[in-house]
Amino acid sequence: MAEYQIQDKVLLIEGQLNKVSVAKLYSQILKDKHFKEIDYISLKKLEEIDSAGVAMLDELILKLPHPVPVRDMSEIVKDTISVFESRSLPENPKPKKAGIFEATGSAVINFSKELFEMLVLTSDIVYWSIVGIWNKRGQRKGSLIQQGVLIGVDALPIVALLSFIIGFIISLQSATQLKQFGANIFLANLIAISMVRELGPLVTAIIVAGRSGSAIASEIATMKVTEEIDALKMMALNPIRYVVVPKFHAVTFCMPLLVLFSILIGIFGGMLIGIYYLDLSLVAFLNACLEVTALKDIVISMAKSIVFAWQIVIVGSHYGFQVTGGAEGVGKATTIAVVISIFSVIVMDALFSLFYMI
Amino acid sequence: MNKNKNSGSKLANPVIEVRNLVAKYGERTILDDISLDIYQGEVTVILGSSGGGKTTFLKNIIRLNQPYSGSVKIFNEEVTQMDEETFARILRRVGMLFQNGALLNSIDIYENLCIPLEQHTHLPKDVVERMVRKKLDLVNLSHALYLLPSELSGGMKKRAALARAIALDPEILFFDEPSAGLDPITSAQLDELILDLKNLLKISIVVVTHELASIHRIADRIIFLHKGKLVFHGSLDDAKLCPHETVQEFFRVGRFE
Numbered sequence: 181m182a183e184y185q186i187q188d189k190v191l192l193i194e195g196q197l198n199k200v201s202v203a204k205l206y207s208q209i210l211k212d213k214h215f216k217e218i219d220y221i222s223l224k225k226l227e228e229i230d231s232a233g234v235a236m237l238d239e240l241i242l243k244l245p246h247p248v249p250v251r252d253m254s255e256i257v258k259d260t261i262s263v264f265e266s267r268s269l270p271e272n273p274k275p276k277k278a279g280i281f282e283a284t285g286s287a288v289i290n291f292s293k294e295l296f297e298m299l300v301l302t303s304d305i306v307y308w309s310i311v312g313i314w315n316k317r318g319q320r321k322g323s324l325i326q327q328g329v330l331i332g333v334d335a336l337p338i339v340a341l342l343s344f345i346i347g348f349i350i351s352l353q354s355a356t357q358l359k360q361f362g363a364n365i366f367l368a369n370l371i372a373i374s375m376v377r378e379l380g381p382l383v384t385a386i387i388v389a390g391r392s393g394s395a396i397a398s399e400i401a402t403m404k405v406t407e408e409i410d411a412l413k414m415m416a417l418n419p420i421r422y423v424v425v426p427k428f429h430a431v432t433f434c435m436p437l438l439v440l441f442s443i444l445i446g447i448f449g450g451m452l453i454g455i456y457y458l459d460l461s462l463v464a465f466l467n468a469c470l471e472v473t474a475l476k477d478i479v480i481s482m483a484k485s486i487v488f489a490w491q492i493v494i495v496g497s498h499y500g501f502q503v504t505g506g507a508e509g510v511g512k513a514t515t516i517a518v519v520i521s522i523f524s525v526i527v528m529d530a531l532f533s534l535f536y537m538i
Numbered sequence: 539m540n541k542n543k544n545s546g547s548k549l550a551n552p553v554i555e556v557r558n559l560v561a562k563y564g565e566r567t568i569l570d571d572i573s574l575d576i577y578q579g580e581v582t583v584i585l586g587s588s589g590g591g592k593t594t595f596l597k598n599i600i601r602l603n604q605p606y607s608g609s610v611k612i613f614n615e616e617v618t619q620m621d622e623e624t625f626a627r628i629l630r631r632v633g634m635l636f637q638n639g640a641l642l643n644s645i646d647i648y649e650n651l652c653i654p655l656e657q658h659t660h661l662p663k664d665v666v667e668r669m670v671r672k673k674l675d676l677v678n679l680s681h682a683l684y685l686l687p688s689e690l691s692g693g694m695k696k697r698a699a700l701a702r703a704i705a706l707d708p709e710i711l712f713f714d715e716p717s718a719g720l721d722p723i724t725s726a727q728l729d730e731l732i733l734d735l736k737n738l739l740k741i742s743i744v745v746v747t748h749e750l751a752s753i754h755r756i757a758d759r760i761i762f763l764h765k766g767k768l769v770f771h772g773s774l775d776d777a778k779l780c781p782h783e784t785v786q787e788f789f790r791v792g793r794f795e
Contacts, residue, residue, distance in 0.1 A: 198707075199655075199659045199661060199706070199707070200659070202661055202662075202665060203659060203660035203661050203662065206661075206662050206665060207662060230707045231669055231672065231673070231707050232659070232661055232665060232669060232707075234672075235665045235666075235668040235669040235672060236665050238668055239664050239665055239668055259738055260738070260739070263676075263734070263738045263739065264669075264672055266668055266671060266672035266675065269671050269672065269675055269680065270680060272680060272681065272683055272684075274684055275684055504688065505643065505686070505688030506643060506688055507643065508643035508644055508688065509688065
């Protein structure tokens, strides 16, 4: 432990001045009313000092109205002080945070930059995927099938489960209402229209964004930070063509199929409620479903699903390619890719609904 | 900090005593019956071919890996069976510089250095700030105070990590390949710093390295591990006379690099 006393304008510190004793001593000395009057600091009886002790001495000296010398120290204390002495350190002030106007301005600029970059990426992807349909050079063999399995087949169980639950729940909730009016058969209309027009594409898109959007973003981001993308470029391969195009093709194929699957399972969930809770007959239910679903609905639903799929791939690869920093950056890129792709899917869904009304 | 006043003499105290240490990954034996002492105030260099168990040896001493059998004493206390809390007290007197720095990426350099100081001491804020700035100054990184680790080059990261390792004035410092991936000038500066830490602060230093130039500059004592066995333990001059084939090969080939 260390102690201090102030006598005849001399601050005498004794004992061991280390990171344990400094914690207490520092505030004690600062509060001492004679502290500001001292002429020098004496370390005559100091046995030991470490970097915390030296930092404390420097802080004390800088807090005085005029600099004072440190005297009477042993060789070893002197050595340690000479290593850790820090009064002559250059000041480097903390960088200032941007003000509200600067922050808004740079947010707008960044947003438009990002939008532009995303457009460029979109055009690249679309160009190379059209070229890639006929010319398979520059792509890995079998990558389309592999991606199809990853994005499409592997997603089947979770899409089935969620669509079933959603179809089941919506039907259950509406069935109690419909029953009051004896409008039981309209359950079929309700579930068919909502699954085909809205829920099928939307639910599938959200699942795919969560599963594959994040996978695409993190895969590309990892490739970028580990310089794999640069390696591809150095082998004269276009990274978009090599990495993104197979995913783009796969998702374009798989998404409509997944949506179709989701719609069927959702309607099946509703059908269980219709048959067992509302006592509808199977034939009546299916008849009503088919009657109410126009070809136009299905076409729009498929169109939606393809647009959503493209959005997910484009957003995912955009944030993947944008990554900076190491592992930290990969995590950030993945998170933001999922958030933005789900957001953009929902916005696009709203736009589709508006067009549909016209 | 400096408990042993004779640190320069031949009779230095061992700070780490390893006896019959065996380490395994699954069935594979990585370290086979290693016994040695590491002395206070010395730079001990661990040499050996890649895969020879050097990093594993370090990790077993500080219990990042649990030894399969054997005993490790740090500051005269057996650590292999020690409970977490007591061991944490020992770890506060030990610093480690990892191969790639291992700075926390989400916070800036200043906060990285603050972590040990704020978590393990009750020092007032201005003292902490001064200590952080001084430690960064010691590794020539004053200008990088508020940068994120991702904004630094490899060498800078390593130096920042060194500043973090010495934040609490450790008594033992471990370096895992400090000069890997550094240019010769930066690597020589790092060696200077290691010598300064040894001479001025009397820190005991354990270094894993391959760089022959660096070994000549810093080593007081050499440990040579080969295929999990200790094949040589002694001074650099003795090492050059060691009859073991691999040790001979190391110095013969290394000299022409």
